[in-house]
Amino acid sequence: MSVKNNLMGKNKKNILLVANYKSDVGYAWWLMENFWATIAGSFDACGRKAVLLYPEVNVVPEKIVKAKIKVIEHDLSNRSFKSLSCLYRIINENDIGYVYLTDRPYCDWLYLILRVFGIKKIVNHDHLPGERSHLKAIKNFIKSILHRFKFMSCDYYIGVSEFIKKRFVEVAGIPEKKCEFVHNGIRIFDNEKTDYVNRMFGIPEGATIIVSTGRAVFYKGIDTLIDVAGEMARKKNREHVYFLYVGDGSDIDTFKTMVVERGLSSRFIFAGYRRDVSRILPSCDIGIQVSHGEAFSLSLIEYLCAGLVTLAPRHCGNGEAIDDGRNGLLFTPGDVAEIVEKIAFVLDHEEEARRLAGEARRTAVEKFSLEACNERFIALLRQQFI
Template sequence: MGNVLMVANYEPDVGYAWNFIQQFWVVLAKKFPGRCHLAYPLHGAVPAVISDAGIKIHWQNMRDKSSTDFIRQHRIEHVYLTDWTGLNPLYARWRLAGVKDIVVHDHVPGDPPPARGWKGALKASLNSLRVMSPTQCLAVAEHVTKRHIETWRMDPSICVTVTNGIRPFTVDPSLRPSVRSELQLPADAKVFLIVGRATKYKGVDFAVRCLAKLPAHVHFVHVGDGPDLDEFRKLARELNVAERMHFLGKRSDVQRLMTGCDAAFHPSRGEAMSLAILEYMCAGLPPVVPSLPSVSVAVEHQVTGLVYQNLNVEAAVSALGALADDDALRARLGSAAHAKVLSSYTIEQTMRTFDEKIAIRA
């Protein structure tokens, strides 16, 4: 067997979801010791978990034409890609250079419509040639697998679901008073946690507009940085909710902050399989989410959280208000959410399925 190449899309210290994705690289490194290469498009500090796995690091942009020479030089026969497209002319060039297997692991957010008409027929025809398409498409949730079949028009036989999961954790309730004191929250405040990039795609502006329609004892705590953070702060001031909309920026102590919160709100306009939602659930914070399949996939309405009609402010406010005012409902949903993560969404389950189903074999 030749060597295995994993391909990063960003510099190694970018953080965010790539801290999760690199766990798949470590699994491959253990599966194929001494034969794994990792290409970063940009220089940066390589995380210790990657260095310790014995992976050979390269600074190579695999979207560049020089990628073909790189594949030949390092005798690459198997390529593992994250969030690349279903059809790409580079795949044909790599195959001519000696690549046997190309696996695309799709974490891309969104709910695109099916490809129909001539576009759908063209995609299906190109995919049938098995030249510019992957050997296998891995999806982080069933709705993403559906995307591969209906939107990418891939052969269903090469589409596999490897459901995202998290490492279970417990929160320390004794930290609640110190967290709420730090955030200067009133004693009677009902607090919803929002974790995600400060962008409009994550729906933070929608959250601010919802807060403006909720009673004074409801507060939102947002964790995350991003390009639209200042705009969201300005909006909160304009709507007179700045004292109840707590923008904390980037933090490394989210699990500690969870102890000061009562529930969660995730108004994103699209996800693949949200790790933040799974973490809310694990912490016993019942999430309020929109009805988009990509966002609500892990949440069962009135069982593990509440689902509102997407982009409907009044519907979201109604759900948030109900959860804020009903202690018993929060407790019931939070307990069920925690149990659901332990039974269905652990990182151990994810990695075991990945190891079993990936098309790259020793």
């Protein structure tokens, strides 16, 4: 094959998958591993192979090994001449014609370089949390031009929620025809109520257990949850309410100190990082997410799947999972008093709590299974890569 054909992308049919973290990082990257394996399996049938770049390779996840994805260590964020030369070699030696990115910039001069290297299509799958301010008119015009003519733009953008799709269009200036969304999905698990958490963490039988999961960092709003626990502890007839936090992270020691200083050690339990979340959640009663902004929260879907009365802030993509008052309850972000009020309502209205829990489970099963997510995701990707 000539250099000219390489640069034009002729005969290149394989797909480059790009990880943003080293190969042994967990948390929500299990979902990305699912997408990568699904891409590999779906496109293998038409003779296209998947190659996965990790910035650092340590232990390769079992799912990636089973999917027979070729793994290469290369940091796409390194823009040095040496690194770009290495990337060019990887693309040509592996006949790469298509690139699937995750949470990468909407505009980047690297995309122009990739096209020069022979890449035909670039898809960017965005899971990044948080709201963004709208662009000023001149900036919006410039970005819309860049996206329209693909100078430094991807060919297609997939968001994990309608909220993200709107962000593509209204904030980033991407033409709507280049944007779509696919809600995240989870593996649906059994939600039979057990005393697993009571036995595991020494919580009294008959206690009401309020659970929250995720990385233990301030962005996730754990300090707000501790404030809520403090308010609940001061109320009469709430001695049976316990809080359980499942997860680990850089701010975990700070949160533990806050709990001790407020005298909540017996009522606010830190479970740490766990692999048995699907057993823990059905043993609880209320699931709460207090993050400052999620694109589309996997934790929220897991609470719904477990059949928990689910509470979440009224912002970002949360309203796409929770219909306030039907299958869960939404609250003003960061409003401790309102959160306490919502919890009190659930505790004092058992029949309504059972109804909310039942609708929560139904929503997860009918709308947010991993199988349904993968099916729609691959359908969109086939439109771009075939």
